[in-house]
Amino acid sequence: MKRFVKWSKTNWLVWAVAAAYVIVAATRPEAAADGGIIGLQTFGELAATLVTVFVIVGLFQVWVTEDFIMKHLGEGSGFRALAIGAGVGTIIHGPLVGIFPLLDALLAKGARAGVIVAIVSTWAIKLPMIPLELRLFGWQFTLLREGLLFASAFVMAPLMDLALGKDWARHHRATGQGMTGIITRPEGDLDG
């Protein structure tokens, strides 16, 4: 039962769409049937791309580990630290909640707030999803969107530093607000 509730939470759309189909089928059965067929066709067109996406997700998961990230996250400062943060954000995967412990560990090691923000911002870039975006939107759209997302880290970081004040990271460390180790990576993560 608990598992079912959890499943329903992550897959809320399944129930919403099923309910919509029931309603439509009751009033306009042929519309519901047409909708189902169109949906299947769209899925079929993308099947090959989805295989690509999930194989890349798997490869990322085994090769880009937290150890790998920690090892490559030098003690850079200033712009360089932000650039490294943005690079890290680009390659990490999993749900945002899953990377909080990693970010918390980085803060504890002395990273400044901006670096954390750079990681969280570029986290929205999903490298394994690029084949899908390319297939659906083309080169121009994909390159521009990913480029803007990457660049946005360098806008977000100073803005967050401004919003939080200079001493936020030190204060956060001192008060021990972080919860490293308490919350572990959730299972069955949805994200890529």
Next chain:
Amino acid sequence: MSGTDWAMLAVTAAAVGFSASRNREKTMKALRIALKQFLNVLPFFIAVFAMIGLFEVLLTPAQIQGWLGSGQGILAPIYAAIFGGLATGPPAAVFPLGQYLLNQHASIAAVATLLIAWVAVGTVTLPAEISFFGARFALSRWALALSLSVVLGLVMGWLL
């Protein structure tokens, strides 16, 4: 299947081959993860495609254009940001939805905003973020990410 599909499959196969030449065990694990994740998101995917099918028969392009078209100006990306910021789901699922909306004359700004807000805003994970980094950090980031998704969407609409 199109030429692009074959090219992508070929590149993926090459990547798997290269990975296997470096470490067979890790590669097998990667393929198992790929299958597991795919099965995990499959229900959501089916729902998204079923929803697109339903939209196709129930909504006219004119209606979508009315809400998300370029005629709406800045409102279209704002609607998209609100929807994308609240809804959560696998990142991959939003791309087919975005393409469908684009085909139905939603503006580029609205679709780009939706794609960004869907992954970047994270309203549902806000409580967890607050417990890790405090309300000040989490809420500032949430508000900035939401505004940024609209700004980036508008920039994309303006450039493309």
